[in-house]
Each structure stands twice: as C-alpha cells, then as structure tokens.
Amino acid sequence: MKKLIWICLFLLVFTFSAGAQDAEWQTVFFDDFDDNSFAWPLGHDIQDVMSVDRMIKDSSYVWSITTPDPTFSWMGVTEEYPADANRYRFSTEVRLPDFDPLACGGLLLDNRGNSAYGYVVCNDKTYSLIEFSAAGVKTLIPYSPIKDYDSFSASSIAAEINNGWVDLYFNGVSLDTYNIGFSEGGFGLIAMPESTSTTEISFGNLAFEATNAIQETTFDADAVDPNASENAARLVKMLNMKQRISSTAGTFTTLPDRELSLAMMGYSSKEPLGIAAKSLLLQSDITWASGYERPDYSGSGCGFYIRELNADSYIEIFAAMDGGIHVNAFRNGAKIPLIDLKYGNWNIEGGGRLAVAADNQKITILWNDSILGTITDATWIGYGNAGYLIHSGTNGDFGTRCTYSNGEGYIFSEE
Secondary structure (H helix, E strand, O other): OOOOOOOOOEEEEOOOOOOOOOOOOEEEEEEOOOOOOOOOOOEEEEEOOEEEEEEEEOOEEEEEEEOOOOOOEEEEEEOOOOOOOOEEEEEEEEEOOOOOOOEEEEEEEEEOOOOEEEEEEEOOOEEEEEEEEOOEEEEEEEEEEOOOOOOOOOEEEEEEEEOOEEEEEEOOEEEEEEEOOOOOOEEEEEEEEOOOOOEEEEEEEEEEEEEOOOOOOOOOHHHOOOOOOHHHHHHHHHHHHOOOOOOOOEEEEEEOOEEEEEOOOOOEEEEEEEEEEOOEEEEEEEEEEEOOOOOOHHHOEEEEEEEEEEOOEEEEEEEEOOOEEEEEEEEOOEEEEEEEEEOOOOOOEEEEEEEEEEEOOEEEEEEOOEEEEEEOOOOOOOOEEEEEEEEOOOOOOOOEEEEEEEEEEEEEOOO
16 A cells, blocks of 8 residues: 655746647647756755755656655646646656666646645556645545556656546556646646655656647536536546547436345345446445355355346346456356456455446446456347346355445436
8 A cells, every 4th residue: 555644845936928829739838857947956855754866867857765654755836827728738757666666756736835636657557646735645546557557668647637627648548537626736746755765766858738729529527417426427537538438428326325145155136226227337335244264255246237138137247255356247047258357366355346337338347446347349238227236155154245335326328
C-alpha cells in the first residue's frame, strides 16, 4: 500500500499574456530544461525530514530525494489562463528508477495553495490520481496497472481538462478520467519516493497548452443521469472513453444492501434486483467468508447475474475464493465459459468492489474501479433480468456467505 505524508511545497510564479485562440492547441508555457531560463530551484534543500538535491542535467530537471518516510515533493507554476479557452492540457516526461527503489512521479494539477491534485505514474507499472488538501491525502483513482509501461525509458504523461473533468493519458493512450471541478489553479511537477533509499526522479518537456476547440468525443456530460454518484459518473465516462460502452445516457439507481448465504456445495443462488436490461452497469462492495477452511475455492464466491432470459439462460460474473473473477454464460442449462480474470490470491475471507458493464456485445469487468478485462463477442444473449449471485463451495456450517453494500446500477438508454 502506498503511503503519503504531506511534507513540502514550492511555488514558482510566471506570468504570460495569451493572445487569441484558434482551433489548435496553443502553447502557454513550455520548458525543455535545456537550461534554467525559468530559474527553477537548484542545489541542496532540506524540508522537515526530507533532503532534496536538484539539478538541470541532460535536458532534464533531476531530483534526488532522501527521506526516512514515504512522502512527496512538488514544484508549482502559476499561469494566466487564456480567457477564451475551454480546454487545457498539461504534459511532461518523467523518468523513474528502473525497478528499485519504488517511486512515483508526475503532474501537479489545479494547485490552489491549500489543495491540489497529483497525476502520477509509478515504477511498479501503475498510475493514480491523488487529492492533497488540509484534510489529508485522498486517493481518487486507485493505483491501477499500466499495460505498456517501459521500465527503461521516460514516460510521457498528459492531463487534459474539459468542463471540470481531467482525462489522463500515458504515452498518448487514454487511461482514465475523473471530475475534479477544475478551478484554474497552478500546475507543476510532483515526486513521490516510496522508499528510504535515495531516489532519483527526473522530468523533461513540461508544457501547458490551451484551446477553444470542441472536443471530438462521443461523451456528452448532459446525457449522464444528474442523479448519478460521482463514482458512477466517472466509470461511465471512463468506459465511454475506452470504447467499452457506446453511450453515456441512462438512468442511475442504488442497489439494496444484502447478506446471502448458501450451504450446498456445487450450487448457486440468485437474488433478483428488480432490474431488466441488455446494457447496464452494476457495482457493489462485496465481502465473502467460508464456513469451512478448505472449500472448493473456484466454486465459492459472490457476484452478479445479468441478461437472465429464464432460470437456465443467463450470464454470471463472480469473484471466487481462488483469486479469480469468473464469467460464464448459460444457455438452456449448458455452461459456456467466457473469461477468467485474476484479482488477487486465494482467500476464504476477503472482498473488494466488483463491477460489470454490459453494452450490447461487450461485457467489461472491473475490480476496485480498475478494468480487468473485456469480452467483445457476447452477442447471443440480450435483454434480461439482473441480480446478486452466490456460489457455495461447501456444506459446512453456513456454507458460503456474501455481503453486498454501497451498490449502484446504471441502466443505459436503448437506442
């Protein structure tokens, strides 16, 4: 688990006037770190328990940090925002240690002095969006895997802001999105050593761009149900950006909390939610427990069923005690395995947040708000009922127990 302590803040103030905008991105600020023309702080600095040495070297702004606790350091820039721009893009290149020590680095966003956001990538091949405020440090997007992270090269990252949403990019590929309610705060760089070892993190090509061009996207913020929770709205937009769903229009609903148990090894049971749809998003915090210490791990678990035509024809998605999420279709009682995904290690007591997004032939599985995988050819089963599902892997005591809480549903509008 990555741990943070609020420790240090630096602020540089540069003021630029911006002229008329056209449909292309206009550079408002750019530094390639060939020299120190912007007078970035250099040399040795001590902040509380953290020691930082900074230098300009090989067209990079290099930070060498030694700290007894995991922490972070940032450098901020204040800019004049172009008056007629409606979209902003911040980007940089960040070079982390190849593998060890563990470290993260990236972009500081919307810095208002007493609060800011950080979009970071880490050399364990993950990324995250973090909020810093007087109340502490909050992880908004959990540390999630980056498929094409190169441990031996600098990473190009960008954050594009439109109508309060920040879209995160890695080497030009869309990763995620979040509504931060952007307020034209400062931007800059952030370094997060996660080790007590001296850690070197370097940055290059820091840029701030703006445009008044309309974003070319299928996402329509007005189409999202205004009653949708912050988390549901983020998932809907993120799934649309990644082309897992074709539309964001729909109806939001909350799901009831439930506790289910079943002590019949090899059997499953359904709990209807009163929802019927072809295209929908279901998500819930789930926990499980086994009444026997050696159950059938792959046959014990909790999840959802969707697109139920009758008792023998439906699709199931469940997190099992073997560390996997299993997706199976049933047609007239015949089982058709669709995909098996890995969420962690085997355990007879555990939990997480499971989500499934079904849009026509695509079915996407998420665990703790991160996409694990997508089925792209689920074409033969359509409109049907949805609900909670429990699989029992033991007859002992209470069998398998599942609890569901903080559940949400989003029923996509059918065209």
